[in-house]
Amino acid sequence: MALPVCKEAPKCLMENNDGDLKVNPKAPQILTSIIKPIVVVVFAGQHSIGKSYLMDWLAGSNSVEEIKREAAEKDKLLKQQQVEKQQKIEAQQRSLEEKMNQLKWKMMENRYKRLEKNNMMLKSKLKEQEKLRKEDFQKEVAKMKKKIKGLEAENKDIKNKNSSWWGKLLGIAEFAVKFMFSGAGKFAEK
Structure with missing residues (x-):
């Protein structure tokens, strides 16, 4: 079963600025503007275990061919x-x-x-x-x-x-x- 591809880029409600985790000042505005059901996704883990890769895949920013090409290169x-x-x-x-x-x-x-x-x-x-x-x-x-x-x-x-x-x-x-x-x-x- 294929996951639906997002029409818009993912919205970050939390930001990491030089090791300090802070709420995005536009977060309340972003949340109040949403009318459809939403999914909240949080990624945490060690360095270089695929968090960004998974987030890009869920957001639909990478095509299947690009993912295969990256895997083959690795x-x-x-x-x-x-x-x-x-x-x-x-x-x-x-x-x-x-x-x-x-x-x-x-x-x-x-x-x-x-x-x-x-x-x-x-x-x-x-x-x-x-x-x-x-x-x-x-x-x-x-x-x-x-x-x-x-x-x-x-x-x-x-x-x-x-x-x-x-x-x-x-x-x-x-x-x-x-x-x-x-x-x-x-x-x-x-």
Whole structure:
């Protein structure tokens, strides 16, 4: 059932001037001049929920074609925004994956550098130990053995990738990033 279209523009009896709600000074004159039955319509609600659109539709100021055109434009804009958001999410995901790969390489490089440095120190300490052993300094030999065992243990930890807390942390971060973006992609598809 189609609503009848108003012949005249709607009359506002209340005005909103800079946040102050006031009665239109011409309201009594408008009301006394009406002889036919009237309908009073009040719209209230949050910003951008369609109050003006509904009022225009009731007043008959928009044709059906214009309403369809506006709806199609809004739909097109929403789809475009959705595509842009999806592209932004994908770009962020690629950027994070690239940074994670860079971090992995940097950590691996640092690990090898530490290993190389420790091997050099180990060789030096072994030479020093041999020298002290020849000079029969038993006390110094015991200290040196302790340092050597510590370096050997550290080398073992460096070689053992699973015991590295950096490796575990990186694995957790990589899982979290993949989980976040796999969920964000599904959300954007809806």
